[in-house]
Amino acid sequence: MKELESIDLKILKEYYPLLEKLISLDELLWLNPSLEPFKTGINKCPLSQKDVNDAEERLKRFAPYIAKVFPETEKTNGIIESPLAEIPAMKQSLEQTYNQPIFGELLLKCDSHLPISGSIKARGGIYEVLKHAEQLALKHKLLTTEDDYAILDSQKFRTFFSNYSIAVGSTGNLGLSIGIMSAKLGFKVTVHMSADAKQWKKDLLRSKNVQVIEYEADYSKAVEEGRLQAEQDPTCHFIDDENSTDLFLGYAVAASRLQKQLEELEITVDEDHPLFVYLPCGVGGGPGGIAFGLKLLFQDHVHCFFAEPTHSPCMLLGLMTGLHEQISVQDIGIDNITDADGLAVGRPSGFVGKTIEPFLSGSYTVSDEELYKLLKELADTENIYLEPSALAGMIGSIKLYKEGSEYLQKHLLTEKMTSATHIVWGTGGNMVPEEMMKQYYQKGLDLMLED
Ligand SMILES: *Cc1c(COP(=O)(O)O)cnc(C)c1O
Numbered sequence: 001m002k003e004l005e006s007i008d009l010k011i012l013k014e015y016y017p018l019l020e021k022l023i024s025l026d027e028l029l030w031l032n033p034s035l036e037p038f039k040t041g042i043n044k045c046p047l048s049q050k051d052v053n054d055a056e057e058r059l060k061r062f063a064p065y066i067a068k069v070f071p072e073t074e075k076t077n078g079i080i081e082s083p084l085a086e087i088p089a090m091k092q093s094l095e096q097t098y099n100q101p102i103f104g105e106l107l108l109k110c111d112s113h114l115p116i117s118g119s120i121k122a123r124g125g126i127y128e129v130l131k132h133a134e135q136l137a138l139k140h141k142l143l144t145t146e147d148d149y150a151i152l153d154s155q156k157f158r159t160f161f162s163n164y165s166i167a168v169g170s171t172g173n174l175g176l177s178i179g180i181m182s183a184k185l186g187f188k189v190t191v192h193m194s195a196d197a198k199q200w201k202k203d204l205l206r207s208k209n210v211q212v213i214e215y216e217a218d219y220s221k222a223v224e225e226g227r228l229q230a231e232q233d234p235t236c237h238f239i240d241d242e243n244s245t246d247l248f249l250g251y252a253v254a255a256s257r258l259q260k261q262l263e264e265l266e267i268t269v270d271e272d273h274p275l276f277v278y279l280p281c282g283v284g285g286g287p288g289g290i291a292f293g294l295k296l297l298f299q300d301h302v303h304c305f306f307a308e309p310t311h312s313p314c315m316l317l318g319l320m321t322g323l324h325e326q327i328s329v330q331d332i333g334i335d336n337i338t339d340a341d342g343l344a345v346g347r348p349s350g351f352v353g354k355t356i357e358p359f360l361s362g363s364y365t366v367s368d369e370e371l372y373k374l375l376k377e378l379a380d381t382e383n384i385y386l387e388p389s390a391l392a393g394m395i396g397s398i399k400l401y402k403e404g405s406e407y408l409q410k411h412l413l414t415e416k417m418t419s420a421t422h423i424v425w426g427t428g429g430n431m432v433p434e435e436m437m438k439q440y441y442q443k444g445l446d447l448m449l450e451d
Contacts (some may be wrong), residue, residue, distance in 0.1 A: 007432070009332060012321060014175075015321075016321060018320065020305035021330065022257065022313055022334070023332055025310045025311065026310070027399075028364060028403075029362060029366055029399045029404055030363050030364065031362040031406065032362050034357050036358040037300060039299075042296075042358075042396060046074060046355075047245065052255070053248075054249070055127060055250055055253050056256060057131070059127060061149055062078070064078055065152045066076065066079075066150050067150075069153050069184055070115060070116050072109050072116070076101050076169055076358075077159040080105045080115055080126065081111045081114070081257050082113050084111075084262070084265065084423070085107065085108045085229035086105070086107050087106055087108045087424075089382055090108075090377065092108075092381075093380075094318065094395075099396050100402055102401065103401070103418065103420060104418060104419065104422055105422065106397060107265075108132035108424050109424065110384070111254075111429045112384070112386045112427065113391075115431075117176045117181075117431065118176075118428060118429065118432075119173040119427055121174045121177035121286065121428075122255055123250050123253065123286070124248065124249075124289060124358055126177050126250070127247070129166060129185065129239070130181070131234040131246050132155050132237050133185050135249065136160075136164060137160070138156055143154075148374070150355070152185065156329050157185070157186060158186030159186070161187045163235060164237065165188035165233065165235060166187065166239065167189070167229065167230040167239070168189075168190075168191045168192045168193070168196070168226060168238070169192040169194070169223030169226035170191055170241070171196045171219050171221065171282065172197040172242055172341055172342065174195055174200065174344035175205060175210075175212070176201055178239055179205040180208060180210075183208045189211065190212075190226070190415075191205055191211070191212050191213070192213050192222040192225055192226035194221065194222040195215060195216050195217060196219070197214070198436070204431075205425075218344065218434075219343075220328070220346055221283075223240075233281055233429045241283050241285055242349045242430055243244075243349065247285045247449070248285050248351075250289065251287075252289040252292050254292065255293030255296065257399075258294070258423075262421070267421055269421065272416055272419055273301070273416070274301055274302075274413055274416055274419075275301060275303060275307070275420070275423065275425045276302075276303045276421070277303070277425065278307055278394075278395075278401075278422070279304065279307065279393055279394025279425045280306075280340075280390060280427045281313075281315045281363070281392075283345045283348060284353060284356070286356065287304075287306050288356045288427045289347070290425065291356060291359060292356060295359045303359055304366060304397075304399070305360075306362075306364075307363070307364055307396060308343055308364075309344070309368060310367045311335055311368070312338050312346060313329060313334070313365045314336075315349075315352075315363065316363040317332065318350070321418040324348060325347055325348060325353070326350070328347040330346050334346075339371070339388050342427065343372070361407065371389070371391045372444035373396065373444050374391040375388060376441050376445050376448065377444070379444075385427040386429035387432050387436050389428060389430060390424075390427040390429050393424040393425050393426070396422065396424060397424075400422075
């Protein structure tokens with residue numbers, strides 16, 4: 001990885017006055033000056049709809065296998081998908097709390113309730129494992145793409161896959177997805193966990209025969225170590241959260257699924273009905289892939305915003321300075337310590353940053369305290385329980401209306417907002433143990449009582 005010799009903070013601050021606010025850990029909204037009309041942006045992009053379609057087809061081939069080995073996916077015929085929910089009571093609560101009307105519809109995409117691993121990582125993470133398994137099986141002539149992939153659920157295939165290993169570095173949720181899926185297929189699997197990773201995630205993985213290696217350091221270190229160890233072993237496939245196009249494409253498949261759900265709810269997205277999507281961002285692959293997929297389908301009618309903790313705004317920093325993976329939040333004196341463990345990433349993916357740059361509308365930061373309060377409020381109003389990271393998108397529409405009028409004016413959206421749809425991407429939470437969730441809720445309650 002390339003790194004700057006040294007970051008001259010004084011010069012950076014002169015160029016990017018917003019940095020001061022970022023360093024002060026104040027919440028802020030940044031609008032992306034590199035946003036381009038879709039048609040010009042896509043011309044520079046090495047990935048296309050064809051790549052996303054290929055990923056979607058692959059997931060369909062695996063559906064009979066998934067339905068067989070994960071019975072909770074039977075009702076969707078082995079397609080791993082989450083509900084899109086209306087959250088009117090939460091909307092009302094947000095409007096009151098922030099004293100700000102939210103024009104348009106507010107919906108929650110419940111990736112928190114994705115089957116198998118209960119987070120957004122059940123998209124990209126599982127997809128990459130499946131793709132790798134397919135490639136190995138095809139290469140060894142054990143499988144053809146015409147077969148019913150349910151045959152993968154057999155001792156023969158598990159024995160075959162046990163000759164290969166898979167490794168990944170993670171703050172927790174990616175490890176869960178990769179670990180559960182790889183172990184199910186029969187792979188040997190090692191998850192390198194950062195210090196943020198929760199104990200219950202490590203315990204769960206170990207109970208499934210996944211090797212878990214723990215680090216005192218943060219996510220970037222866990223990935224680096226994992227990559228190094230995997231390089232020593234030619235039979236090991238390293239799932240590279242910082243650079244993988246497969247992960248990215250697995251996430252991007254979400255877009256066509258969402259399009260169908262919007263149609264079912266009779267929600268239009270077009271010139272006069274803009275769609276706004278707020279995506280919690282860690283290293284960038286999940287939100288980046290989904291935003292990319294959405295731009296391919298809805299082009300200039302969809303407006304994607306990333307959301308990051310005030311203590312881990314790595315993607316915002318990389319995009320704003322144009323330095324991408326060459327700068328980390330630690331370089332500017334931010335500690336990367338947040339309770340939003342899924343977002344506790346100090347250095348962004350350069351691949352995602354550069355790919356998403358022409359398509360992203362903006363990015364904002366949110367404090368941990370705010371995440372807890374939103375967690376409590378969503379539980380009270382809609383009886384939906386998310387993990388702290390997953391609440392980062394919940395404040396997006398408020399940020400947009402309060403601080404983004406320049407964006408709305410520039411894109412001639414101000415008059416159209418009563419016909420807008422806002423989607424909050426709820427990225428995780430369903431697997432959190434009850435006791436832990438109670439503590440999260442209590443924390444939100446305590447913070448509210450302090451106000
Ligand atoms: C991983 C994760 C994200 C962000 O995905 P990245 O690919 O790391 O940007 C958001 N929310 C939750 C709950 C996550 O686990």
